[in-house]
Amino acid sequence: MRISVVHPRELGDTEITAWRELQTSHPALDNPFLSPEFTIEVGRLREQARVAVLSEGSSIVGFFPFERHPFGIGMPIAAGLTDAQGLVHAKDIELDPRQLIKACGLSVFEFDHMVAGQPLLPERYDRYPSPIMDMSEGFDAYIETVKKNSGKTYRSTAYKSRKLQRDFGTLRHEYGLRDEEPLRTLLRWKTDQYRRTGRSDRFARPWIVQLVRNLAQLDGEHFGGVLDMIYVDDRPVAGHFGIRTKTTLAGWFPAYDPAFSKYSPGLIHHLAMAEKAAQSGIRVIDLGRGQKEYKEKLKNGEYLVCEGRIALPSLGAGLHWLSRVPVRKARATVLANPRLARTADRALKTYGKLRTSLAS
Incomplete structure (x- = not known):
């Protein structure tokens, strides 16, 4: 096997076509974060972006997108943003993960959302559920599973939708928006949400804002950005930006106007989004790893x-272990214990309120 490492901008039409063929031939790889378009767009903004191209004979058998950081530390492309990571590969490929990262010039590769079943996985790693809205049998069939599994939530959401319209006006849903204004509104809501809940604001980093803006303009056959928003009396209430095959x-950035919070606008929006998505050919909405209440109410599969790392014996790998692994294990312990998770969430929200009050 030959392995060549290039920047995404160096990929030509032949490589992009081969990447797409490998991805579409393997159902487990049907995620937009694993699409060539996503890596190429990240590469426009991230000089540390790389792609390992794996070849056997005259055939390309795999693509491994990653980022190369100082001391040989490797991370997934757009690390911290992606809900699906790994190698896009031929079904019968055989490889040694350590040989691959060595060929990539890495001492360690850390991952937290690698697709299960990857030939890239090391001997030891942790697995976590990633909830999905499975509409492969159609939207109506999906709704029937929601009624069965979360009937109280479905009835409550329908009631709140009617009440929202009685109080403010007719509900309108726009799907596949390309305008800049609703995107700016959504990003502003999301920034406010991060601050209120004590989380780090992803949109404080200009490259992430620009990446979202660039992706929002793509609408190809195999890949595109999807922005949608619900309105009442032309006032935006809730929306979402994600990417698709x-x-x-892929569920990515949902947010809503907190002025409407008592109406459960997030749930109203997600059900509306699912219906329009199904009409456009979407069969699965991947909600992403994470224990969120709305995900539990909407999911009908997972x-x-x-999560783990591939490491070679080296100083860089040792330093990485000291700085990352104990923290990751502590976080996993907290999230696995509902009581500890609730306590941590409350602490973050308290911090968020304090931070917001000091900033105002």
Whole structure:
């Protein structure tokens, strides 16, 4: 096997076509974060972006997108943003993960959302559920599973939708928006949400804002950005921006106007979004790893994603272990214990309120 490492901008039409063929031939890889378009757009903004191209004979058998950081530290492309990571590969490929990262010039590769079943996985790793809205049997069939599994939530959401319209006006849903204004509104809501809940604001980093703006303008056959918003009396209430393949929409940045919070606008929006997505050919909405209440209420299936690292004996790998692994294990312990997770969430929200009050 030959392995060549290039920057995404160096990929030509031949490589992009081969990447797409490998991805579409393997259902487990049907996620927009694994699409060539996503890596190429990240590469426009991230000089540390790289792609390992794996070849056997005259055939390309794999693509491994990653980022190369100082001391040989490797991370997934757009690390911290992606809900699906790994190698896009031929089904019968055989490889040694350590040989791959060595060929990439890495001493360690850390991952937290690697697709389960990857030939890239090391001997030891942790697995976590990633909830999905499975509409492969159609939107109506999906709604029936929601009614069965979360009937109280569905009835409550329908009631709140009617009340929202009685109080403010007719509900309108726009799907596949390309305008800049609703995107700016959504990003502003999301920044406010991060601050209120004590989380780090992803949109404080200009490259992430620009990446979202660039992706929002893409609408190809195999890949595109999807922005949608619900309105009452022309006032934006809730929305979402994600990316898609032909049949999978990755849930990415949902947010809503907190002035409407008592109406559960997030749930109202997600059900509306699912219906429009299904009409456009989407069969799965991947909600992403994470224990969020709305995900539990909306899911009717789940994937598995993996967390861990591949390391070679080196100083860089040792320093990485000291700085990352104990923290990751502590976080996993907290999230696995509902009581500890609730306590941590309350602490973050208290910090968020304090930070917001000091900033005002």
